[in-house]
Amino acid sequence: MTSSMNQQAAASQKTRAEQETENEANRLREQVDAALSAVAQRSPDEADALQTAADRIERAARDLADALRELAQQRRAAEES
Secondary structure, three states: OOHHHHHHHHHHHOOHHHHHHHHHHHHHHHHHHHHHHHHHOOOOOHHHHHHHHHHHHHHHHHHHHHHHHHHHHHHHHHHHO
């Protein structure tokens, strides 16, 4: 089995909440990378780009926290059943 096939098999076994949490974590990583790029740039609109990056990171972090809480709730419910 190839690595891609292993990933697909693992992905099919994930719950919706697990997939959503993983997606939100990846989105936060992307926003952090974009922020680091904005820090490295020196441009006339630098302050606006940094503020935008901060706003996006806040939203992505909040979304990840929500997804983690939902996943924790689901796992607790599964343990109780």
